[in-house]
Amino acid sequence: MLRIAVQSKGRLFDDTMNLLSEADIKIRAGKRTLLVESSNFPLEVLYLRDDDIPQSVATGVADIGIVGENEYAERCEDAEVICRLGFSKCRLSVAIPKEAGYNGTVWLNGKKIATSYPNILRGFLNRKGITADIHVITGSVEISPGIGLADGIFDIVSSGSTLVSNNLKEVETVMESEAVIIANRNLSEEKRHILQDMLFRIEAVKNAEDKKYIRMNVPKSRLQDIIGVLPGLKSPTVIPLADDGWCSVHTVLDQKRFWEIIGRLKEMGAQGILVTPIEKMIL
Ligand SMILES: Nc1ncnc2c1ncn2[C@@H]1O[C@H](COP(=O)(O)OP(=O)(O)OP(=O)(O)O)[C@@H](O)[C@H]1O
Ligand SMILES: O=P(O)(O)OC[C@H]1O[C@H](OP(=O)(O)OP(=O)(O)O)[C@H](O)[C@@H]1O
Ligand SMILES: [Mg+2]
Numbered sequence: 001m002l003r004i005a006v007q008s009k010g011r012l013f014d015d016t017m018n019l020l021s022e023a024d025i026k027i028r029a030g031k032r033t034l035l036v037e038s039s040n041f042p043l044e045v046l047y048l049r050d051d052d053i054p055q056s057v058a059t060g061v062a063d064i065g066i067v068g069e070n071e072y073a074e075r076c077e078d079a080e081v082i083c084r085l086g087f088s089k090c091r092l093s094v095a096i097p098k099e100a101g102y103n104g105t106v107w108l109n110g111k112k113i114a115t116s117y118p119n120i121l122r123g124f125l126n127r128k129g130i131t132a133d134i135h136v137i138t139g140s141v142e143i144s145p146g147i148g149l150a151d152g153i154f155d156i157v158s159s160g161s162t163l164v165s166n167n168l169k170e171v172e173t174v175m176e177s178e179a180v181i182i183a184n185r186n187l188s189e190e191k192r193h194i195l196q197d198m199l200f201r202i203e204a205v206k207n208a209e210d211k212k213y214i215r216m217n218v219p220k221s222r223l224q225d226i227i228g229v230l231p232g233l234k235s236p237t238v239i240p241l242a243d244d245g246w247c248s249v250h251t252v253l254d255q256k257r258f259w260e261i262i263g264r265l266k267e268m269g270a271q272g273i274l275v276t277p278i279e280k281m282i283l
Pocket of ligand 3: 049051
């Protein structure tokens with residue numbers, strides 16, 4: 001059995017549980033139970049504060065974990081980053097009062113910076129040769145300059161709206177982050193095997209994200225033109241129809257280019273276009 005540490009509640013929780021569910025790994029949602037076994041996959045889930053996930057994986061209390069890269073980097077624990085998951089995307093940035101005239105990192109010299117990420121901030125300041133006073137607080141970091149607690153902050157930014165509502169501006173982006181799977185470096189052969197099975201499923205789910213399966217009827221006379229605008233995996237599937245002048249074309253389209261391509265297909269005479277979501281895709 002493989003043990004995975006996941007955040008018990010918070011920003012990572014929903015996407016983590018959805019990912020396991022889409023990979024057909026069933027986990028009973030136990031509100032008060034902190035260790036829950038899957039009923040159909042050799043996995044048990046350990047619910048933790050995200051701060052504790054890197055250490056639990058490094059020490060082997062859990063075999064693997066799902067955590068923000070920012071938290072993993074801050075904890076300086078030794079684990080292996082296995083894959084990036086594409087959710088909880090954010091960045092760690094330095095921000096200062098909107099009205100301050102920023103002239104590069106030298107502005108930070110001798111200043112007091114509030115943060116929940118002292119190790120990452122210290123690394124950044126050292127690399128830039130800046131000496132500043134790092135003030136560690138665990139939350140509500142963005143309020144610090146406004147109440148005279150600090151000159152600037154170093155915290156998570158996503159849309160930037162928290163900065164704006166606190167009259168701050170982002171001046172340095174130090175790291176980009178997203179949720180990652182980390183693993184203990186000394187997993188047994190058996191556990192590596194379970195991990196590989198789980199990653200195979202996750203990859204199939206990820207491959208299918210933002211993809212649509214489309215089927216359409218196409219006049220044979222326009223078939224080559226239509227194939228020309230389809231990106232497809234390899235090449236589209238072409239199936240004959242009862243009507244000799246027509247065929248059915250099946251392919252996979254990326255959500256991002258979907259409407260543009262559909263428009264062109266229609267112009268070229270495609271009819272009866274059916275669009276269906278894809279659950280999993282094994283390349
Ligand atoms: N606004 C955001 N947009 C996108 N991702 C975010 C955002 N805020 C945080 N994250 C990511 O989600 C992770 C968890 O954030 P959350 O706010 O739930 O942490 P927390 O309050 O420390 O939780 P815990 O109670 O588990 O310690 C962060 O470490 C970061 O990777
Ligand atoms: O750039 P934005 O989109 O505004 O996101 C950034 C904010 O999101 C997180 O806080 P969260 O909303 O999770 O609340 P918290 O302060 O309770 O952690 C983070 O700590 C920032 O404050
Ligand atoms: Mg935390």
